Amino acid sequence: MTIMKKEEFEFRDLLNHPWKLFGYSYLYVLVILGGLGLYYISQLTMVGKNNILPSVSPDSVMLVQDIPMQPAASVPPVDMRKVGAPTTQLISRGREVFRASCVGCHGETGNGDGSAGATLNPPPRNFRKPDGWVNGSKVSQIYRTLQEGIVRTGMSSFNYLPPDDRFALAHYIRTVVPVPPADSPDDMIALESTYQLSKGSTTPAQIPIRIAMRRITDEFRTESNRLRAAITKIKTSDAISAHFFKSHVADEQKAAGIFLFCAKRMENVDVFERIVASDPPGSGFRPSVVMLSKDEWKLLFDFGMSL
Ligand code: HEC
Structure with missing residues (x-):
């Protein structure tokens, strides 16, 4: 019996x-495919990181904002x-x-048909439709609308406009309101007491x-530099007045200080004498x-003022 051994690879x-x-x-x-998949997974964190915008600060402490620059503003009092x-x-x-x-919103004619x-x-x-106003079309009511806006609508507050301009707006709007209701004196008093308009701010x-x-x-830094320069001058100057000054000074820093920082108050030698004589050690001088x-006070004073 012959056994037919099958070839492992039968090319035919x-x-x-x-x-x-x-x-x-x-x-x-x-x-x-498996290799590519593993490579993709191993790179996933990089892919993720690349999606983060570079402007995002890694530390939220860095996000604290400084207060903005703001010029002084004064709102003139309103003549109610x-x-x-x-x-x-x-x-x-108005x-x-x-x-x-x-x-932009209320339209050229106030019909509410502005593109924005x-x-x-x-x-x-x-403004021509009489019904459905939230606050109303009295001067005081329009003023309130402009001050506070109408919450949760497109009508935001215009409180940055000067009060006079807001009254001007109210009167202009009322020229297109069909029958604008008049304000009673009480309405204006209430407006004044709410917003304190006649006080200005x-x-x-x-x-x-x-x-x-x-x-x-x-x-x-400038002040301390000035003080340092003055002390050096007291210590190193060779002038006779400097020697005289030095011989009566107990604390150069204090003595120079009263000339540098109280100069405005020290109008003349009499004021100087009064200040120093009332408390010599306190002003850096000897008792x-x-x-x-x-004349000697004058010598001290002149040298001090030259510091
Ligand atoms: C971004 C759009 C927009 C702008 C700009 C805008 N308004 Fe309005 N305004 C509205 C909307 C929306 C309403 C309706 C709010 C409602 O009916 O609740 C409204 C309502 C009003 C009303 C009626 C309030 C009431 O009692 O019902 C007045 C008055 C008014 N606006 C005045 C002004 C004046 C004056 C300006 C300019 C200084 C202005 N608005 C600018 C969107 C705007």
Whole structure:
């Protein structure tokens, strides 16, 4: 009995059935795909990191913002007797401000058809329609609308406009309101007591803390440099007045200090004498100064003022 040993690779068979080739090659494809997958996964953190915008600070402490630079502003007091009644002046000023700040939403004619208001809900008010006002069309009510805005609508606060301009706007808007209701004296009194308009107000100027700190440091540095220069002069000057000064000084720093930093108060030798004689050690001098003559005080004073 002969045993037919089958060859491991039957090339003829493979030629007849080429799809069998796939049976061997898919292993390689699998390995390559697996390798690519592993590589992709190993690079994932880099991919993720690249998605973070470079402007994001890695430390949120760095995000603290300084206070902004702001010039001093003063809001002039409002004359409540004048702003309540419309004048041609107020109305034409109102038209000007309206064109600058309101037409975008309320439209040229106040019909509420400005292009910027097209998508707003509720839509900008048509001033010609009498019903549905939230605050109303009295002068005091429009003023309130401009001061506070209407919450959760496109009508934001315009409290940065000067009060006079806001009254001007109110009067201008009322020229297109069909029957504008009048304010009672009580309405205006209430407005005044809410916003204290006749007092006016001032906001002090403010500079960023970063700049303020730098200025303080610079100032301190100049002052201490001046003081150091003055002390050196007392110690090293060869003038007779310098020697005289030195012989009556107990503490150069204090003595120089009263000339440098109290110079404005020290108008003349009499004031100087009064200040120093009342407390010689406190001003850096020896107690013996109280015995000095007028001329000697003058010598001390002149040298001090030259520091
Ligand atoms: C961004 C768009 C927008 C701008 C700009 C705008 N408004 Fe309005 N305004 C609105 C919308 C929206 C309403 C409707 C709010 C509501 O009905 O609740 C409104 C309502 C009003 C009302 C009616 C308030 C009431 O009692 O119902 C007045 C008055 C008014 N605006 C005045 C002004 C004036 C004056 C300016 C310019 C200084 C101005 N608005 C600028 C969107 C705007």
